[in-house]
Amino acid sequence: MTARILVVDDIEANRRLLQAKLEAQYHTVLMAENGPQALEVAQRENPEIILLDVMMPGMDGYEVCQRLKADPTTSYIPVVMVTALSEMEDRVKGLAAGAEDFLTKPVDDFLLNSRITALMRYNTVASELRQREASGIRSGAMEELNRDEVDRPSRIFIVDDDARSSGRLANTLRAQGHKATTLMEAGDMGELATERVDVLILSLFARSFDPLKLIAHFKMNPVTRSISVILICDPHDKAKALRGLEIGASDMITIPIDRQELAARIRTQTRRTRYIDILRQRVDRGLELSVIDQLTGLHNRRYMNGQLEQFMQRAARGNQPLSLMMTDIDHFKAVNDTHGHQAGDDVLREIGKRLRANVRPTDVVCRTGGEEFVVLMPNTPGDLACAAAERIRKAVAAEEFPVLGGSQNLRITVSAGVSTLQGAGDTTDDLMHRADTALYQAKTGGRNRVESIAA
Structure with missing residues (x-):
């Protein structure tokens, strides 16, 4: 590299x-x-x-x-x-x-190459995440990073089998405002898996365990891989520390430890760990937002298209049934015109909740736009899909919808159209078209009803 x-x-x-x-x-x-x-x-x-x-x-x-x-x-x-x-x-x-x-x-050549290797490892991860973040910002899925997020006091775990020296170091860090825990206090390293740790300080003087093997273990474990590791080493024996840097440690500090240098290195490594963590969380959140409807929390049309294609392929390979329900809120325009768009948003959110409450975990509920929703029902023949659609229709009509902070209650109904996969020759467009036609028949037939078109 x-x-x-x-x-x-x-x-x-x-x-x-x-x-x-x-x-x-x-x-x-x-x-x-x-x-x-x-x-x-x-x-x-x-x-x-x-x-x-x-x-x-x-x-x-x-x-x-x-x-x-x-x-x-x-x-x-x-x-x-x-x-x-x-x-x-x-x-x-x-x-x-x-x-x-x-x-x-x-x-020193060895020290120079070790530092560059450690920085290149960091750059590889950070650069990829920054590129994904930039794409998310351009698409509007996420906002610019707030740099203040990385500057809070550090959470530090000290790994040293010398209770006296680790306790003294922990007290120094606590006096600087950090949260520090020693291996002796914790009893084991379980805290690394349950608590978010920014920096791990590892003593190369430990005798009850091999510090270099421990670094390798940390860097192989997905839970601890991103934690910055600072090594405490002997200034006259840097070979072991340099080996630790090659394996995956981020930094080193020699004894006797200078408090100011320790504070500066902790600050640098904490910012690096948090920067990577925040970027990763933001990228994951950006990917989630790209397939989630932000108003209802349901999946959006993009996600539905991908899932429907996969369901169609699986159904064709296994000769399994697949059904689709398309539903639309009756007279939704009147809700917006009479009570305002905030009331309309309240209705859409409540529709989303009632849809989720009345489908199976394997079903996929999506808001495809406006007041239109789609439910994908894998392994479901037409008669069961119609029964599920009827259950949803009744759940919507059964209770009024509280809107505008509960100041008003509205009676809401939905109409639904159901279609079922008819064989290997069927396409996603065919399935969607038949559901849309059935929905149109439900609307023109009086609304608040379910219609089905088998073929």
């Missing part, structure tokens, strides 16, 4: 060195020699990762990072600060500016 990486450094030798290292791993490298040029290239070329030098004349790396994160078109691009500075306050300042990580010159 390769990436398009923007290298930003005011010294050409440094740029060329990083370019050689990255191209040796088959990445595509873009380059910029100062802050303004970096912003311009990032907007124009849309790189997947940015390696950003801190010490540059004019606009330094901190300011460049802040501007990148403030711009909606580049805010999602992971930034890794690359600098000769090694003081803790410099690292914290870079993370606070929005950077995902911090590399110190001379850059």
Whole structure:
């Protein structure tokens, strides 16, 4: 897996060195020699990762990072600060500016490749979800993401078999406003499956279990796969931490743990986890809205067309019956004209409830438009379908419909037409046409009745 990486450094030798290292791993490298040029290239070329030098004349790396994160078109691009500075306050300042990580010159090849691999894994998921989200926004199925959703205090689970050190770390996190739970407090890791956890902090010093196997388990489990994992490691033994990053960990922090650096890394990883979770939920919700009628909560015509086609194919293969009921609210225009569209909406919602209450779980209830509804009835011969339609008709007519907050009650009836599959030569259009004709006969025959056309 390769990436398009923007290298930003005011010294050409440094740029060329990083370019050689990255191209040796088959990445595509873009380059910029100062802050303004970096912003311009990032907007124009849309790189997947940015390696950003801190010490540059004019606009330094901190300011460049802040501007990148403030711009909606580049805010999602992971930034890794690359600098000769090694003081803790410099690292914290870079993370606070929005950077995902911090590399110190001379850059270690193994560490560089491990960081890029971790960021590419994140990008693969985030990019796909962003594309689906963009399609949903264009279609009107969802609104722009509210970035405030990702900035609440973190929910953290600490996995360490040392009760003293894990308790001390939990107290530090709680003092910073986070919700922290230790493995010793929970007793087991069941909380990871039942509670939404943003960040999992895993100690590589544990002796009662293999931390690397645990990372692999977390990343294989669908429940915990998206949780960001921060490793606690020994600064003199990074090989194990780097292996953890390769397996799937998101970040690492060395002992002794600096509180400011911990807070910055927790913030970064929490935002990443929540961003993915929110995008995934929004995409799922957008897909749901594309096949759901928002007023009644029933399926819409798009969903009905797909389901009807599948039901027809199954019925033909298994020589099974299939029926369809098309129903229409009697004199619905008069409801809107006399009582207003809000009352009309109340009637439509109540019709949806009564339809759902009087069909089987296997039946598919759809609102196909206006005051028209369709019920697909798999494995149902014509006589049973007519009986079901009659049951629905009676359920609608039996009780008045409360509208306008219960201030008025209306007497509502429906007419229905039923059609049944007649064989392999039948098409969806044939089935719908016969139901529509039967519905027309019910309307012209006096309304509040059920008619059927067998063929």
